[in-house]
Amino acid sequence: MxxxxxxxxxxxxxxxxxxxxxxxxxxxxxxxxxxxxxxxxxxxxxxxxxxxxxxxxxxxxxxxxxxxxxxxxxxxxxxxxxGFMCDLRTSKSLDDYMSTQLGKKKKKVVLSRLRRLETCFNIEYKTFYGEIKNDECDALMDAFNAMIKKRFNQRGDTHSSLKTWDFYKEETAALIRSNKACLFVIYNDNTPISISINFLFDNVFESAISSYEIDYAKFGLGNIIVLKKLEWCFDNCFNFFNMRYGDYPYKRMWCNTVFxxxxxxxxxxxxxxxxxxxxxxxxxxxxxxxxxxxxxxKALVSLRSKLKGKSNNTSNADVEQPKEACFKALDNFMESNYKNLVPVDIKGDEFAFLRKPIFDLQYSQASKTEDMACFKIDNNTYVAKNTKTNKYFILELA
Structure with missing residues (x-):
């Protein structure tokens, strides 16, 4: 040593x-x-x-x-x-806490996105605490692992929990059954779209690892799962909701205690x-x-470079970020004019890249999944239809 x-x-x-x-x-x-x-x-x-x-x-x-x-x-x-923590002792309810901590405007935004999520999809919330089957836990932990990798690959990063994932995979079910841990899951049509593992000690709720399907990012799933966990804490007499280390804006928004x-x-x-x-x-x-x-x-290094007449050409700010593909309103569209219009199923892997644009469109239109249809014109052009309003939208890939 x-x-x-x-x-x-x-x-x-x-x-x-x-x-x-x-x-x-x-x-x-x-x-x-x-x-x-x-x-x-x-x-x-x-x-x-x-x-x-x-x-x-x-x-x-x-x-x-x-x-x-x-x-x-x-x-x-x-x-x-x-560290960032929600001290719940001075609040009577989740609504009371949100009003005090988030304020009227931010509270309205979070609740609006929650309602929009529940409007657009067949959403179910489930908490596994005290009881879970081994095969169900294994399936959820595999889905959780895939979510984390997908989300952090998008960010060009690796989540530290993956280094010890074997422990979480092997021990979570037993910890849930002994009331030392709980899993929070948000489902859309029985498919997990957000999962969080948490650990419990006395009246302390340790919010350990959370992730979500990035295709649903528009709906603010990160804040929704925090809201649902806080609701559970109030219902089950946990006084401290600890969001741990890592200084992120969403933690500062929710937490009334920084230590x-x-x-x-x-x-x-x-x-x-x-x-x-x-x-x-x-x-x-x-x-x-x-x-x-x-x-x-970093600011000092940048200032020093500027004073010396040098520029940092590799700065992220100077790199143009690619725009996300999105559907745009399409006027005067006639399906009968397109004989090669092919229905596509975004649930399959082949057209998985269309999920986020479709979900973003659902968010903006407040439309249900069953009211949306998607068609392929060619490999770079897709049309979405809101069957309830009879409106069409086009997506053109570069």
Missing amino acids: GLLQTVNHNFTQKFFENGDFNPLIGEIYNENKNESFENPNQNLDNTNLNAVYLIEFVPPFFKLKFNASKGQLSSFKYTYFK EYDSYVVYKKSITKYLKAFVVTKKNQAITYAILNKDKF
């Missing part, structure tokens, strides 16, 4: 998801409930006490007391990344380990600061 290397432990993932207490921890004080509970696993026989340990992502409402069975452990504590995760650099008392732990702490604080302020550093 290198001079400044540490043994790392993500407290949030290990504690809430795996139910794993690091043996270095002797006791945890829960400020939310004003109570302490001991670690049932305090056996340090297999723990290398010559190493320095980094226990990170500890929510501030948990205070750690370290195991003293093999001699005194000491620690340096510092704040880490921001900082704590990190502990833990070591067995000695001069050499003290010095190593001190340097590790300062190094990690510097790294955290750099990550949190990366936009400022």
Whole structure:
């Protein structure tokens, strides 16, 4: 192990998801409930006490007391990344919370998209908590995995949960049956279009991983599944809805509490380990600061380049983004004039690329799936028809 290397432990993932207490921890004080509970696993026989340990992502409402069975452990504590949470204790209902936190305008937008989703599709909401069949859970987790990959491929990124997906696939059903986890699913005609896995401890609801079919992006499924989970929290007496780390606009919109995760650099008392732990702490604080302020550093680099008369030709802002294909209104269209008009089924893989344009059209027209028909004129030209209003729309691919 290198001079400044540490043994790392993500407290949030290990504690809430795996139910794993690091043996270095002797006791945890829960400020939310004003109570302490001991670690049932305090056996340090297999723990290398010559190493320095980094226990990170500890929510501030948990205070750690370290195991003293093999001699005194000491620690340096510092704040880490921001966390985002909905404290529901001061709200009587979901409607009350949304009115206070989102405000009239944003609340109206979210509820409007919810109504539009339910108008356009045959929507069903289901929460798996306490009971789920193994084969159903396996099928949902496979669909969930595919959703995450599809969404993050679109963003040119990889979701960190995929690195430990085997754990989620193998353990979720058992965790649901023991009331330690729940799955939220939004279905359209019995097909999952949004899935979220969440972990539960006392009155804390940990919103862990969520994703949705990107073809439905227009309907704001991300906000709708947050709304439905918050509704469940109110119905089931959960006071804290924790959306964890990751600073995104939708979290700031929903959350009334922004906190900082704590990190502990833990070591067995000695001069050499003290010095190593001190340097590790300062190094990690510097790294955290750099990550949190990366936009400022980018701005400084950009300003410096401009002052030197240089331009950044590779900037994303200078790259023209491709426009999404969309249907446009078509006047005076006569089906009888097109003998080669071929009906297409967007449910099949061959015409899957038409789903998002069709769903976007449904959103704008507030039209039901059964009222929409789609036809192919040629490989680059497609026509959609609202059979209820008899209106036509054309899609021309480049």
